[in-house]
Amino acid sequence: MPFNRLPVLVGAQILLFLFFTQSTYAKASSTAPAAMENDKAYIQDAYRLAESGDADAQLFIGYRYLEGTDTPRDMERSIRWLTRAAAQDNVTATIILGTVYAEGELVKQDPRLAYQWFNRAAAFGEEVAQARLGLMYLTGEGTIQDLVYAHMWFNIAYANGHEESARLRDDIAQELNRAELSEARSLARQCMRKQYRDC
Numbered sequence: 740m741p742f743n744r745l746p747v748l749v750g751a752q753i754l755l756f757l758f759f760t761q762s763t764y765a766k767a768s769s770t771a772p773a774a775m776e777n778d779k780a781y782i783q784d785a786y787r788l789a790e791s792g793d794a795d796a797q798l799f800i801g802y803r804y805l806e807g808t809d810t811p812r813d814m815e816r817s818i819r820w821l822t823r824a825a826a827q828d829n830v831t832a833t834i835i836l837g838t839v840y841a842e843g844e845l846v847k848q849d850p851r852l853a854y855q856w857f858n859r860a861a862a863f864g865e866e867v868a869q870a871r872l873g874l875m876y877l878t879g880e881g882t883i884q885d886l887v888y889a890h891m892w893f894n895i896a897y898a899n900g901h902e903e904s905a906r907l908r909d910d911i912a913q914e915l916n917r918a919e920l921s922e923a924r925s926l927a928r929q930c931m932r933k934q935y936r937d938c
Contacts, residue, residue: 795829
C-alpha cells in the first residue's frame with residue numbers, strides 16, 4: 740500500500756543509509772578469511788580447493804579479487820567466485836554480494852539483486868542482512884516500500900543483536916496505526932518461528 744508518511748523519516752534515513760552500507764561491508768570484511776598472504780603455495784592450494792568446490796576457498800579467492808591487495812582487482816572474477824560460494828550457503832559471501840550490488844561502487848548498482856542476496860543471508864539469521872532488508876523496505880530500494888515489513892525486519896534484526904535497528908523500528912512504529920503495528924509484530928513472530936524462511 741502507498742505511504743505518504745515516509746518524508747517524516749527521510750532526513751535521518753539518509754545518514755542511516757550510509758551507516759548501514761558501511762557496517763554491512765565492515766561485517767562482511769571482518770568475517771572474510773584473514774589470510775591475505777603472498778604465500779604462493781597457500782594461494783595455489785586455495786585455488787585447488789576452490790575449483791574442487793570448497794566454499795571457504797571460493798570465498799577467499801573471491802574476496803582476494805575484490806580487495807585487490809596482493810593481486811589486481813578483478814570484479815568479474817570476484818563475483819564469479821563469491822557467487823559459487825554463496826550458492827553453497829556461505830553467508831559471508833552472500834553478504835558481500837548484497838553489499839557490492841547495493842553500493843554500486845565496484846559493479847553496476849542493482850538494488851533488486853542486492854535485495855535477493857540480503858534476503859538469502861537474512862534466512863540464515865544474519866542480523867546485518869535483516870537490518871538491511873528493513874532499510875530496503877523503508878526506502879523502497881530493491882523492493883516495494885512497506886513500513887510494516889520494514890518494522891518487521893528491524894524488529895527481527897534487533898532481536899538478533901543488531902542494536903541500531905531498535906531506533907529505526909521505534910521511529911517507524913510512530914508512523915504506523917494500531918492495526919499496522921500489530922501486523923508488523925505478528926509478522927516478526929511468524930518469521931522467527933519459521934527460522935526466517937519465506938518471510
